[in-house]
Amino acid sequence: MLESIRIYNNNIRQIQKGFILLLNLFAITTVSAQQEAKIFEAYKKDRSLLPDFSYAGYHQGEKNIPNITDYKYFDVTDFGAKPNDGKSDKIAIQLAIDAANKNGSGIVFFPKGRFLVNEDGDLTNSIISKKSNIIFRGSGSGPGGTELYMKNNLPPANPTQMWTVPPLFIFTSSGSDKKIGQVTAAASVGDLTIQVNTTEGLAAGDWIMLKLLDNDKDLIASELKYNKVEPEWTNLVEKGISVKVFYQIKNIKKGKLTLYAPISYPIDPKYNWEVYKYANSEEIGIEDIAFVGNWTEKFVHHRSWKDDSGYTILNIRKTTNSWMKNCRFTNCSVAATIGQSANITVVNCKIDGNAGHQAINSNGSTNVLIANCVDEASQWHSFGSSNGSMNTVIWKCTYPATTCFESHSSQPRNTLLDDVEGGLLNGRAGGAMENMPNHMQGLVLWNYKQTNEPVKDFEFWPPSAVFEWWKIPNPIIVGFTSKGTTFKMEQLGQSESIGTAVEPASLYLAQLKLRLGKLPKWIKEKN
Template identity: 85%
Template sequence: MINAFETKIAKTNYIIFFKALFIIMFESIREYNDSSKKIQKGIIFLLNLFVITTVAAQQNAKIFEDYKKDKNVLPDFSYVGYHQGEKNIPNITNYKVFDVTEFGAKPNDDISDKQAIQLAIDAANKNGSGIVFFPKGRFLVNEDGDANNSIISKNGHIIFRGSGSGSGGTELFMKNNLPPANPSQMWTVPPLFIFTSSGSDKKIGQVTAAASVGDLTIQVNTTEGLESGDWIALKLLDNNKDLIASELKNNKVEPEWTSLINKGISVNVFYQIKKIKNGKLTLMAPISYAIDPKYQWGVYKFAHNEEIGIEDIAFVGNWKEKFVHHRSWKDDSGYTMLRIQKTTNSWIKNCRFTDCSVAATISQSANVTVLNCLVNGNAGHEAISAGGSTNVLIAKCVDEASQWHSFGTTGGTMNTVIWKCTYPATTCFESHSSQPRNTLLDGVEGGLMNGRAGGAKENMPNHMQGLVLWNYKQTNEPVKDFEFWPPTVVSEWWRIPNPVIVGFTSKGSTFKKEQLGQSESIGTAVEPASLYEAQLKLRLGKLPEWIKETNKASTF
């Protein structure tokens, strides 16, 4: 392991080498043109700029060095994504193909294709697996006269595949919005496309012994009905005041936060069982929330599907009005495009979401990757988020529309990584209350502003412990003494306790340091450039190939 002194020496040698290189260039030019003062001054300026940039770029994050010795210093984000980040998203070619045109769909005409698409999905579901395939062209998925219902798939091993999400590819056009379940509740319009599971979670028993963050084994009172390879949900709901205080630390509960006060701390996390022995479950991923058995942690068999892929499709809505937050159900959720729900080891990749209220949500799922997706067109309510899920990766996605809430988390989500995503200076990441935890914004570029996190007052705060901003680049105007836990007179809709801020860059923003959990290198980016990549490499010994390929590939 390279220590701090060796790192400093390496930096110094690196700088000396390039200084020497520039001096050689300088002397060569002087020999040919002694009178060229402008060139000489230009080279000196570039030399100094290069040295300053080199020093800044090489600054190592102390907190990561500490993490190598003590894993409790930071949340462990290395298990997020499809198969815990260890496998590439597969290119499935050996499933039976269900071409929607063989079920009555026809691109580029004036007739709805909604029923034909559902028939193709039903056939693939009945087969037990399948590729629901769309050739190039525009398919109409919610026209006048269509039933006001979602298009639903309830089985696993289904690939929903188009022929490209760009110009000349596959477009699924939603002319009309679906109606809300309750018009007075502006979030209740269902998604047009839902990939989910039938059945419900089954109560097995409860945890009987304490488990610390990072443990891979839990003790339960019974393992009856469970096998290796099964998925479980660990559920906690307890309004013990000491439990609430231990999580919020030095921050106080506000009277309007009735969900936290009356129902309490809510945790619902999903893990796959690796091994069962002597009443102990060994899990594939470590516990991310400390378990104290006095708080009645329930163990449930998780009803889910797996290996669902949504690929190379443009989902296009018909939201054309100027968005006004909470003006109407049509603003907030009228054109909600896609939801993956109750699934594991699944993905959305290379998709586009245009003119929509809500692009896509990952709900009550685990180890899902959303990769290289674009949100554009008319601005709406939400971009892409993880809700009530565990170990979700949102990677190299771009929000050009400036959704009111951009990429983020909601509803008890645990361990989410938003990796190398961008959104405009006019919006901010989402943190939509109902107790999300452990969210990493890693190499993200976009606005930072309070009031854009989201969530009803009764479900506050916006986030619990574990928000990490790592090499976050703020692009909107700077804010002096930016607050994560401001007084009500400053903001009623922005409460995040003890975030970790490392390598934050901006046009000059500063923070109220006493509100931060940990902070380092404010104003200068750090190494490692990506915390997610560094933690994954530390766990596996090397970066998997898909990371290398993704880093090479361009985004939208």
């Protein structure tokens, strides 16, 4: 009997080994079946074929997000906050931030527990930090960690404008931008040097804003190509092409500024390209905190200011080389916005609870990386870009089949949806009619996995008589997989391998490795 059992067990182990071998062979076959993307092979020789997304993120993706331990600690409980006592902690939190700001750096620290940040009787103002080198750190965003609970919404600046509720938390700078001069010579996409008429007031290490606003018809036509401009798009028609991008100066020599990151929009000096000294904070970290709102109603888009922005949680603005990691946003209208900033990384964050308006977006910012984030709430607009953002990377993020990425008009450009999984719905981009189209050139879907039901002949530029709220010119789609969606191919700028994922699995990582010669340490640690 024992011998029979031994033989039986040996047979089972052999079957298991065979099954594991088959699984491994299947995995190898699946990987090898993924095609090497021809467009990426061509890109290695001709960098004009794709936008260069490799400069996105904290210090251009080259450095690890630091684990700051040597700053002075400003524990909010030392300023009067007390978790789990049912009393407001809003004043104490602002006092702790003010003390860290005055010190010139600091870790504003929250122990475990629930802190109340907008209770009955609290002033209806935002909690604000305006200095560099501030770490806003909790003790974890999961159960048993740090929760900042927002019972009441802040009032809108204008109740008829549903987007005007201010964020409860704002991390920004205290200075103002200063106009320096004009760009005087042409520069191509990829150039690291620009010629200006004066460098007075600028030094190596400073940040600049390059600004263009010009309604020249040829300039508009050159960007939209064969796509028709609608007269209702008054900001584009009347004000024109708008670009605001942020770069750090590496060195200055004879009227030339050499930048750390390359120009991402072609500069023609016959148009009105201005240079500003950019007033920014830097090295801001927001870590390990659960931000919990009190949005509990069923969301209805544009029904009210409470729906659209009543529980707006956090805004990082006029900030560079900063990060947010391991945070959770629950029951909120708008989770977080990265506004007029550069080289920000948002990583390992989650939106859950009751569905609201927006998840996490890059708004008017340059080289923002949103990585490994999940929207479980199904915000009306999930992760995305808006308002002139340039080179936004959304990498390995997921959202439900019931929503889609955000592309919220006012001329965002160069947005990469990279190894992203979720819905593809043409009603979720966003933006007012006067600010259309939803996106300008440079939207790239790379190994995008669509999870909602298939659509036949999906359109990125449908006739306005059919649908006027979804206009994206010439997107690039590579390695798109779905349950059978097809596209109006003439509306795509470039396309390859629709129906089968490609190698490299991530365009962002492939471009980063191509630029640096190897992947940086933080990528290796993550993977």
